[in-house]
Amino acid sequence: MAGHCPAAPFAGPVVLDQLTILAPGLLGASVAMAARQSGSARRIVVWARRPEVRVQLESLPWCDAVCPTPEEAARGAALVVICAPVENIPTLAAQIRPHLSASAIVTDVGSVKGELCRRIQSDYPAGGPVFIGSHPMAGSEKTGHEAGSATLFKGRACFVTPFDETPPATVETLVRFWHALGCEITTMHPDRHDEIVAHVSHLPHLAAACLCSLLATKNPDWRNLAGPGLRDTTRVASGDPRLWRGILNANRDEVLRALRTYQDELQALHAALANRNDLELLAILERSKTWRDKLRPIP
Template identity: 45%
Template sequence: MKRNGKSQRKAAFGQVTIVAPGLLGGSLGMALRERHAAREVVVWARRPENADAAVRKGAADRKEADLAEAVRGADLVVLCCPIDAMPALARKMKRGLSKKTLVTDVGSVKYEVVRSVGHALGKSAPFIGSHPMAGSERSGLAAAKSDLFEGSVCLLTPTDDTSETRLEKLAQFWRSVGCRIGTLSPSDHDEVVARVSHLPHLTAGALINLASRHGAEVFRYVGNGFRDMTRIASGPPELWVGICEANREEIVRALDEMIDQLSGLRRILANADMPALAGLLRKAKALRDDLPHHAS
């Protein structure tokens, strides 16, 4: 079999359907096709022009206008829409699913998604949550690239009802586009990402808003440190509102912990306790220097 005139090895997966191809969905489709990991990549988008754009960009072999038809016959379905839209789309595609189809997602929150999407699907198809820890401050299909997932971690969130066979199939799927695999329960996942993903985004927003209080002139003098720390504040606000709403309680706890850290820093400086400050900064440097290379 050939694709784009080149010989194609046998694909590990049959049809993969990507629902709502944006940055992550588009990148996933491009990676699957470039690596010949799927026999066929099908896309569905709420707006037909977005589906057309996905095919033109090389993120899909074909599009389907009807969601149930888009998932019919799929080996795997990946929900790439905002998390608050997932339950409704899961219900809409039920009539095209079979119990042989595995459904997953790319959402940044898991406890609520696993609960709501699992309930929406019922017995029509199994669902296992996925969270590829890859992304960009840019958004949308135009920013998609085939190597987005290369070297990143994808967290899978099985429940007590998840079969080992399906979990391994999903792990194999994400490995096929370059991910390394981690496994957490949905609740443990949300606790972790509140601190390593959601809190950093909110902190970046708070920092740039704080600086703006001193007038627009202040931004003429920013250096690389400020740019690095605030880069993720350029992410789409509407998407992040949905994420924060879905993981609100865990993020509030993370914010409380951050406030405690800042209060401790303030106390150290107010007391001119430079040895304590040096110790804190040395600890932070050692932890940062020891981060795995993919996280730098």
């Protein structure tokens, strides 16, 4: 194995003096648990919106301190991870900004990046704390910190989305942090992220949701007649509707574009089947199988 470049100040594993998690649900709790397990943070501080959740968090082993406000939780943090729903992220980022040390890095785990990162960037002028978007592909139809797991990120893809002007050393630190949690990181522009995720995550969600909303108009007994195929195909449709509405609204243009090409693809298949165009029907099914067979397995 190659050694670390002696001139690189951020080489080697990241050990943060303080990691702050704002609004820990499934993802935030998993970040904290994985950071604890990998020794990536000496101290983990959290803030949750609801007092009853804060009481629960106090007794958890991955939680060193629970603060009543995001500002207090952010104070002294080397890295803040905002785990709130996408529509609340910019406000939280702006709210904690004056309380951060100049060397702090702030990130999030939201499913949408372009607009969101641009909006936050305008509150984080150069020379002070830095915001860089993150998106670990490790959501679930489950929610809440109780569903968290130290191994949630193992082998999972994670986007890190700096702008051209983001200081490289801060990107490096953030990448090393996610790497220590088990992620396979890809850095790219926030807008590029949104195009890709519209196709590999938001569109599949809509495809599954529409299957279910169609079946919801049929005899409820049909539910007992399905095989495992329908279960798998529709699993993601159990996701939180309000969370997903926020994601879809925040990535509206890219999602609409992806959805339209999906509708075109379905129409092509409809036409092939209706016109008894067996060659075209087989070509679609074969192209689809070839692509799926090469999809990367997830641990």
